[in-house]
Amino acid sequence: MKRGAVFLLCLAWLFVTLFPIYWALVTSFKPPPAVNGGPTYLPWIDFQPTLQAWIDAFSGIRGDFVRPFVNSTLIGLSATVLAVAFGSMAAYALVRYTFRVRLLAGVLFALLGIGGFLLFRDLGLSRADSLGAAFVLALAASILANRLPLPGPVLGNNDVVFWFLSQRMFPPIVTAFALYLLYSEIGREGVKALDTFWGMTFCYTAFSLPIVVWLMRDFFQALPVEIEEAALVDDVPRIRIFLEIVVPMARPGIVATAMITLGFVWNEFLFALLLTTSDWQTLPIFLSGQNSYRGDEWWAISAAAMIAIAPMMVMAVLLARLMRSGLVLGGIR
Amino acid sequence: MARVSLKGVVKRYGAATVIPRLDLDIEDREFVVLVGPSGCGKTTTLRMIAGLEPVSEGTIRIGDRDVTDLRPGLRNCSMVFQSYALYPHMTVRDNIGYGMRVRGESRARIESKIAEAARILGLEPYLDRRPKHLSGGQRQRVAIGRAIVRNPDVFLFDEPLSNLDAKLRIEMRTEIKNLHRRLESTVVYVTHDQVEAMTLADRVVVMNSGVIEQIADPITLYEKPANMFVAAFIGAPSMNFLAVRLTGDAVELADGTRLPVPQERAAALAGFNGRSVMLGLRPEHMAGGEKGPAVVTLVPRTIEPLGPHTLVIGELAGTRITAQVDARFPCRPDEPTRITFDMNQMHVFDRETGKTL
């Protein structure tokens, strides 16, 4: 009886979960009158399905989805690869080594960053140049400062992880907007960053890194250190240990993390909205444009939505399989 | 193959001093076993030798090199970990050969070394399996195989058998001993199982809280423990201790019972006459019934028949005592029983310092 109730709860939630997806799917096969005349539910019974919306989608009448699709795929994959590569490396270092960062050095970085920027700009450098100069100056100064026995608290590995994570706490509009300003400044210097593959890839890499570091750190922490020590004793260089032993061992974790990252990049809207104009538009932007001048052509919108969802559905299946074998477990502390 | 020597080695973790000061010399080709209770610093010592843990003070030498600040890879030690630490994604062959490949040895040489190790360890049928398809004992042997292809100066073993079941443990013990004989290498072996220590070692180092309590060969350890700690640690069931007063030719228990001391022992202890000391006697040096001059009455609380003999646990003069008696010796809980002590085997310790007198 109790199991029955539990099963019913699951069924209810299944319905809640699947109905909207089902609705989008059937709607994409409806002819316009079957949509506008009020809801219809079952193909062949309520209405005669048609492939028109799909034909339209593929023929590009409502905007060409192939290009955003390709863009999303390229940017998604490269950002994922970079984020997972950089993030895993950082997470690994954070698990296996200790880092000590003086708070004062961090503060110095921020102060020098702002001050340097203002100073250089007043000295007549262009905004992008003064930004770059301030960055280098601040970074160099704070690295040096970190060596000095400055007073004040010393931050350890957990703080560094938190620093990475705090990235996610910033409202994206703050960073996206700032990044937009930065990119356009750089653009004015002649290095195009807005609406470029690298611009998008770096942006997504940076904003996926916190999650990757967070997740991968847990996966690495779960790995037995002795295996690496065995290799160390065998005189295997760290880089090779990482690449040939750690990475293969953490592969399930890496795959799970990569999929979560890919999902994030694939679905991301705000950065894409702000930082792309034409060449590197991504799928969510394409989707948001499906509101039409002519009114909502729900069949077309549904087809477009299905196109955007499909790859993620495949991922859901894979992720669920990983989840079953308990691999996502590492994601918890 | 080489000598290993630790001089004035200190290890601190933050504020906690784990090893206050350690001096240890291990001869070339010697099989040294470190034993001690959990947390006494055995693993730490081993890892410092391997270079996996930096020393806080002191120097470590292997052969004629000072390796104190050398990174692990350059010390030419091989280590077998408690958890085996096999590379899970590699086959047995690759596990054994990986280090050589990294060092860039020739393929032919790698192959022949793997083949040789596999032959020695009886791993030929499993060369293409992954670790997870091996049994515990097989994994153990792979870990050893990985260590021997290196021709290391020193073998380091960290509780390699503790994950195995009793039967396999006994088998592997024999194999390791044989291996040592064949490879003629210096071995430092950590365990907290004293049977393992006794059966394997040329010399046993008994540690406690980071301090070496005694270094000696197994039989000396059993027969002439340097102090109460060693006496209690070596031998199972543990040695019994009774607070007694020495009165020339006998010892007097708290309840007034007097136990005669054999002549030669009494002579040796003459200097301590009248002193309160600790009397140590192993359960196996007791017997049921009245078979000698030193007889006490024990009220058994628990009777533990082990088959060949039976343990009688009871109280004597306010101290818990375990006696090992013959399996057929009749005794029942709560019925006072006569137990004979073999006072020839007695040990006497200083009450304050615990040192053997």
Place this chain on the structure above:
Amino acid sequence: MARVSLKGVVKRYGAATVIPRLDLDIEDREFVVLVGPSGCGKTTTLRMIAGLEPVSEGTIRIGDRDVTDLRPGLRNCSMVFQSYALYPHMTVRDNIGYGMRVRGESRARIESKIAEAARILGLEPYLDRRPKHLSGGQRQRVAIGRAIVRNPDVFLFDEPLSNLDAKLRIEMRTEIKNLHRRLESTVVYVTHDQVEAMTLADRVVVMNSGVIEQIADPITLYEKPANMFVAAFIGAPSMNFLAVRLTGDAVELADGTRLPVPQERAAALAGFNGRSVMLGLRPEHMAGGEKGPAVVTLVPRTIEPLGPHTLVIGELAGTRITAQVDARFPCRPDEPTRITFDMNQMHVFDRETGKTL
């Protein structure tokens, strides 16, 4: 307190039959220990009694109730899990009191029961700690405390000591035994450590692959094992087995060595004359030197001094043999040694069925 009886109990997991058919009667206030190698179905049996695992066939009775289909909460059993299964987020006090609070007992009563359990188990200083701040032995006692405040009909212990170190294990063994005596409850205790089984049990149930091999008191088990499995399983080091032929007043080894059989044993075995059988002899029933009529020459491969005695491991007629000799008995690896067998203690088994003849 109550009898426990399992009748025709079968347990299947899907297609795999883990327990083919089990009949077991446990008397009121009896301390029964289930032993057997890993995976033989000990835990499963215990869990079926507790109701945590449904039986596939058969009935289980506790006292005069048929509890086969009763849910665990209503069977009035207490169980101590191998992993202790303490509630990690509760203090010791809450861990012990949780069940009573669930049952809605009065606060005063709960407090007094907790206090009593804490006193019995020496847990008073730790009542406000959480499990993770306790040592293994203390956790163990909390788990027991949780079990005893319940006044259960039956206590179930699943390898409660296997996570403890040797010393603590011996202590806790004694405590459990005392507890049983004090609480006068029926206890079913699972272990795969045969020393534990021997020392604790009123009766030991030896299981193998879901089948009961023998039920007997410890000494009987040691002295009169029903078959080779029990003989090998009980006793450490394990019994030695040699394939021999019975020739009236002697047994003949594969290499032709003849060992005389004592009169009374020979008489009992007369019916099997000329048959090939298995001879079983425990290491502790051998001795170094020529001390009796049955003497063999053993080439020791390994010598393991254990302190009180030494194990000599070598081959005899193609079979590996372990002999236990006196610590002082001189022998060295690879030098043939004379070993005497105490043929009075020999066991003879059917070669096919393994049954004791």
Place this chain on the structure above:
Amino acid sequence: LAQCDPDYSGVTLKAGAQTGPFIASAVQAAGQGWAAKTCGRVEVIEFPFGELYPKYLSAMVAGEAAFDVITFAPAWTPDFAPYLAEMPASIRETEAWTDIAEVYRDRLMVWDGKHMSQTIDGDLHTLSYRRDLFEDPEEQRAFRERYGYDLAPPVTWEQYYDIAEFFTRPDQGLWGTAEAFRRGGQQFWFFFTHAASYTNHPDHPGSMFFDPETMEAQVNNPGWVRALEDYIRSVSFAPPGALNYTSGDIRTVFAGGQVAMNFDWGDTGVIAADPKQSRVSGHVGSAMTPGSIEIWNYKTGQWDRFDEPVHSPFMAFGGWQAAVPSASHNIEAAWNFIEFLSNPENSAKATVTGGSGVNPYRISHFENMEPWLSIFSEGEAEMYLAAQRQSLEAPNVALDMRLPGYFSYTEVLEIELSKALAGDVSPQDALDAIAAEWNRLTDDFGRDAQLAAYRSSMGLPPL
């Protein structure tokens, strides 16, 4: 290649447009034609309407050559003008030039006295109604009985609401009218159409939004209040959920037969005529949006009465335009393409292509009836074109607002409108709030500069 004329082989023009099919498909189609003719290539980049302005602006401000051709709303011209390349004079010397309706040619395509852009679509609001209902004798009789005059396309807003009320019959799934009410759904143009009738005084051209002498916001004068009250009234005659309607929705509900009339850009007529999408095809009538007898005179602060209803058809949005950012590397080719896109032949084809979104803006579009017959019956076509042309040529046609900082002005407008529609604030309060913000914005942006811009956009000479 000999047939490339002029030869733009190797040139790829990037043309921005809102997400298709509207306009984008017209650009696309023209692009193919242009490619065949000149060997160049046109790549259409599409954005949702809401993103178009920021995308263009940010790209142009950043000086990126992201676009060679942009298609946009006239209202944005003031913000874009500094970054646009002027139309080459050669285009203005052709015959096709004079064919463009005057209001586009001389007003909307001009900023600061220069021709900066090319209209590629005509836009104003006209009324559509269902002839099957309006011409049903039963209905006519019932209407007459109830309101005392004949049922016909409304000429004043009073009639409009009488008719709307008459046809509001939820039990039959029929409602009176539909207008766009959703924030961000072209809502305020519908409101402006109401407002134009009450505030676009024939004697004071350009006084609808601001006082053209002081730049004082007029948006809270009694004419506007009345318009807002009307606009709010429309909700009660619209289908449920109408508050969420965009201009797109009102077309679908009209084509779906759920409302008796609506007013909209030319699209309703085209969509409703298409039997594939429409349940009322063949029954669509068109007319000018209603007018008013009374118009507010901002100078005197009084309502002026006229003998006949004055129609002030509203040039809502003002039709899509095309222009060339000065950052483009292909300015010449880009203008060549725009000329091609808007030449009489191509544009005529586009006006009658379903889904092109292009509505008539050339005289020839109205005069050449033939292409229209492919979608309309003859009667429908005549009525449709007549309504369009009449509106376009109406003497008191009202121009849309064009100002620098356009979005700042319309944002507060949209917000307050939505609040008023939701009943959270009274119409007067809403409009007062808008006026206050408009004045503040004007001050912020520089009153003189804004005034000059406003006068320019309304076709008034500089002060």
Place this chain on the structure above:
Amino acid sequence: MRDPIKYVFIWPAFLTVLLVGLFPLIYSLTVSFQSVRLVPPMPPRFVGFDNYVSLLAQPRFWETVRTTSLIVLCSVACQYVIGFAVALALHARVPGERLFRVSFLLPMLMAPIAVALVWRMLLHSTVGPINHAFTAIGLPNLPFLTRADWAIASIIIVEIWQWTPFVILLMLAGLQTLQADIYEAAALENASAWRQFWGITFPMLLPVSAAVVFVRIIESFKIIDTVFVLTGGGPGTATETLTLFAYQEGFKKFNLGYTSALSFLFLLVIMVFGVIYLTLIRPQIEKRI
């Protein structure tokens, strides 16, 4: 150990985040103290805290804070309750569990934009099935997206639909870390399922819960896509969230200084919420660890 290789490992990530993620903030911070407008173009000038002051004085800012908080708190609370319940159900090994697991994950992986589009269709007053179902059982046609309170409720519902899977995923992972034997011990004490939940499951998962809820709160505060598509912030500004507000200011009006200031106020709001949350929850967690 002092091993310089560790810098090789950490610097790529560190630099990327510093360069792309954090450093622009410094720039943006300086902008927030200036008046920078692209439309109509005006030269930047330093205005001190003016942008902040005028924002704080603006009711619209506080309204968006209120709206966003409301959406966040309601939706996260529901996500947590439903997600936990579903995770418990899945953990109980219901039949068809595999199918459930896959399907339950789906919404989380879908683009919020697509989700919002689909839901706009579902909630549509005339062509949507939800209103259709409601009218069929005699309820009035509900103004899901057109009345302020309904619109907020709709957004909350969509948020719940999309993000409950996240809670399910992590709570399930958390549940898997719980030892079965603890429950068996409780079952032997005859504790009911209800008591087991409150006595064991809930307190033991409190740390995980706290983390999940924290992440959801932080992430929810960023909501824009859903609102953007579903209501566009309307009716009026009833459903305008902080991010949407900032977007309008920045990318419609190109009022850059103002927008930067707004962004930093936004950051402040999130931090206030984060700190309040952590101070409330931490003692609870510490009490139990």
